[in-house]
Amino acid sequence: MMSVEDKLESAETRPPHVLIFPAPGQGHVNTILSLAELLALSDFQVTFLITPHIHNRLRRFAGDIEARHPNLTFETFGHGVLQNPALFGHNLKELAEQTKSQGKLKLRELCSEHSGKPKVGCIIVDALLGQVDSELGDELGIPIIHFRTASACSFWAYFNVPKLLQCNELPIKGEEDMDREITRIPGMENLVRCRDLPALCRGERKGTLSLDTLVYLALHSQQAKAVLMNTFEDLEGPVLSQLRRHFPSLYTLGPLHVLLNSKKASKTAAAAASGREEEKDRTCMRWLDAQPPKSVIYVSFGSVAVYTRAQLMEIWHGLMNSKKPFLWVIRHDLVAEPDGDQGLPAELQEGANERACIVEWAPQQEVLEHAAVGGFMTHSGWNSTLESMVAGVPMICWPLFGDQPTNSRYVSEVWKIGLDMKDTCDRKIVEKMVNDLMVERRQEFEKSAEALAALARKSAGEGGPSYSNFHRFIEYLKSIC
Structure with missing residues (x-):
């Protein structure tokens, strides 16, 4: 039987375990998987939770990721619409609801003491699934970080929808209103027109998430321990400065695929293995x-x-x-x-x-x-x-x-x-x-x-702002895990 001292030493030497939960859309998964690989290269133990369909697609088009990163493992969940990729683009509302309900059960299972995995120190969840963490964070006592896979300018637009409604810049009154300039979004004054706002500001389409839901999720990210974004300071600096007034722990890590390539280049074995994508159509x-x-x-x-x-x-x-x-x-x-x-x-x-x-x-x-x-x-x-x-x-x-x-x-x-x-x-x-x-x-x-x-x-290359932000985030992640 291990002594208390042995247990403490084992816990201190074991790499931190991060559980990552992306929305089951290919674009969301691709972005957040880059972060998962970066964390694996930084010696974290990473569990990536996705649907079987997405997992099979990754194996087909991205090679054997688990062989490249032994400390990155995949867990799958889902039935119903989650098993029918033909419906993904047609009923996003049902897809999101089933992902949240079924994903929450799997998250709870993976975070239990009987999961067979090291104790989860942090959950990084796609902000589109932010409602999942409302209960789990308090229930499990595990810090929650949000990853927003969209642009900072669209995130800021969603965040300001309540203000636009209050000052009567929304709702849009019809096609004749589309070229009216929006003046009440700080940092975006007289730049965007009604037609340039996120599409749901025009009205909801059948099968989509509601505007209320997406606005709620934008505001809800304020409850996360930190917010991660796939963008860079030289690209969206003015909007990012506005966002940081509401999200002080906001890390810009983009472009993530460039950052990942920079890290792989410093580990020659990983860089050599990354080209194995046998089933790509050439x-x-x-x-x-x-x-x-x-x-x-x-x-x-x-x-x-x-x-x-x-x-x-x-x-x-x-x-x-x-x-x-x-x-x-x-x-x-x-x-x-x-x-x-x-x-x-x-x-x-x-x-x-x-x-x-x-x-x-x-x-x-x-x-x-x-x-x-x-x-x-x-x-x-x-x-x-x-x-x-x-x-x-x-x-x-x-x-x-x-x-x-x-x-x-x-x-x-x-x-x-x-x-x-x-x-x-x-x-x-x-x-x-x-x-x-x-x-x-x-x-x-x-x-x-x-x-x-x-x-x-330059931003994602060695010494650039996103490169440095990633290392700051690594230290922060270690501290909360």
């Missing part, structure tokens, strides 16, 4: 290799968004009419009609030619870093925005929901690294914007994009 990369430098427009609208056939055909014709080669990622479930009709229009299925490469999946970071890519047509999800930014690739933004309308406004009006095409889907506009980005204003956008890319890499 077709698009071989196609890119045959294209001239900066000639290709890369098109991808993320892992969740669903569009109509008519919208996709307008984009198709606009791209074709631009006379520029393009690489387009079209998921099998990207197109849906109200009557349930799914599937790609015949023109797209048959349309691959010398100027078009259509694939169902692509290694996005690698694509954006390719010399042939000169522009990115994106849905303005935060991961895609940061990845394009780091690669120095200008953007055409076509946002749909969540934080995307706010991100796209900042891309065009604050960072000056692209064009905002929100609320329009017309082949003539697509053609014009592609030519503006790739020809008429190419030098202007490339100059801005390259300058911002340098700042992003």
Whole structure:
């Protein structure tokens, strides 16, 4: 039997155990997994809680992460809608509710003395699931940290919705109100219009989380011990200074994929192993290799968004009419009609030619870093925005929901690294914007994009602000564990 002294010595030498719980969307998981790998590289014991579907997808596309990081383990949970990935983009409300209820049970199990795992010292939870910790933090006596995977500017917009309602800047009165400027968000005065606020400010869509819920979650993050964000000071400094008045323990760690690569580079074994992604489809990369430098427009609208056939055909014709080669990622479930009709229009299925490469999946970071890519047509999800930014690739933004309308406004009006095409889907506009980005204003956008890319890499590189913030966070995490 171990003595008290032996037990204390064992507890002191055992690495701290952190439990991480992301929302089960691919974008959320990708971001928070980068943090999990960073903590594993920093000698923490990390348990990552996800659905079986997401776990299987990670194994397929990201190689054997557990072999690379022996102290990072995956736990799975979920049944019902959580086992049906086809529903992920169609009923986010039910997905969130089941994730919270089923995830809470699994969290409680993993934190129990009989879990077979080392005692959990801290839980890092996706802020979109912030309601999960309302009971668990007090019940289990474990510190809770929130990870906000969206941009700081969208987070700040959600946080200010109650003020906008109080001063009658919300609700939006209709289409004729969309270009009215919002003046009561500190640090964003006269920058955003009604159409640039997070999409739910326009009204709720069936199957989505409510605006009330997302505003509650923004305010609720004040109860967390700390808030983590995938952004950097040179990018969103004015908004971050406003947020820190309400969230004093806010750590900016972004761009996380650059920070992770910096850390891996300092551990040669991990860097060498990280390239094992046997099942990636390399077709698009071989196609890119045959294209001239900066000639290709890369098109991808993320892992969740669903569009109509008519919208996709307008984009198709606009791209074709631009006379520029393009690489387009079209998921099998990207197109849906109200009557349930799914599937790609015949023109797209048959349309691959010398100027078009259509694939169902692509290694996005690698694509954006390719010399042939000169522009990115994106849905303005935060991961895609940061990845394009780091690669120095200008953007055409076509946002749909969540934080995307706010991100796209900042891309065009604050960072000056692209064009905002929100609320329009017309082949003539697509053609014009592609030519503006790739020809008429190419030098202007490339100059801005390259300058911002340098700042992003410097921030997450050794000695940069995000790099230093990560080390401060590590020390803080050790202290609370």
